[in-house]
Amino acid sequence: MTDLAAKASELLRLHHTGETLVLPTVWDAWSAQTVAEAGFPALSVGSHPLANSRGQKDNEGMTLDDALDGIRRITGAVDVPVTADVESGYNTPAAELVERVLEAGAVGINVEDTVHSEGRLRAVQEHADYIGAIRAAADAAGVELVINARTDALIGKVEKFDDPLGEAIRRAQACEAAGARCVYPVLIPDAEALRTVLSALSGPVNVTAHPVNGAASGSFDELKAAGVQRITFGPLLQVALADKVAELVKPWR
DSSP, rough: HHHHHHHHHHHHHHSSSOOOOEOOOEOOEEEEEEEEHHTOOOEOOOOOHHHHHTOOTTTSSSOOOHHHHHHHHHHHSSOOEEEEETOOOTTHHHHHHHHHHTTTTTTEEESSSETTTEEEEEOOOHHHHHHHHHHHHHHTTTOEEEEEEEEEEOOOSSSOOHHHHHHHHHHHHHHHHHSSSSSEEEEEEEEEHHHHHHHHSSOOOOOOOOOTTBTTBBBBBHHHHTTOOOOEETHHHHHHHHHHHHHHGGOOO
């Protein structure tokens, strides 16, 4: 647990250096080792690319056991801190989720408010309460688990809102108050919306970007200039690599 605690503290520190923290999103031991060897001080595991690598579906098509099996293989392959996507928690009580995530070697988690098994978004306070329970369990374990609280309010697939941006901010603020160390409003549509989000929140905000094309809210340089504290790739690194692999092998078809 001492090593986990040290890695968690380091991951938290990396969110507050004044520089944008890029956590390339990986899906297996090979991709994790490749990213670590490229010099990144920490990395993220995405549920979508992890599920793809296992021949399973995202949106909790994996079980928690499945996800943790993949996460454990990744954390065992690298020495840097790893934060892992656990979707909405796989219907697992907070204390059990924290115990099992830490056992798998991850020192950060991404938790979203879409409960795929029920086809709904958690209510604002319901999600904040779950985040708070995870915070309490991690604190009781003596580990500064970096909780990245995700909201899908901007997606509009499961539930539509009259003011999606305002709803995403309201949900993110509730999660910050509950103990999230970073918040993640998915699909921020443009630079103006990003500025609104950043000004409304007190802690780090995660933005997902394509490693070549950037995000809808800006290029890498623009995201840094705006003050984005954390960038992940979601499934987009795997997508970009698939395009490159197809390019490499096509002449041999």
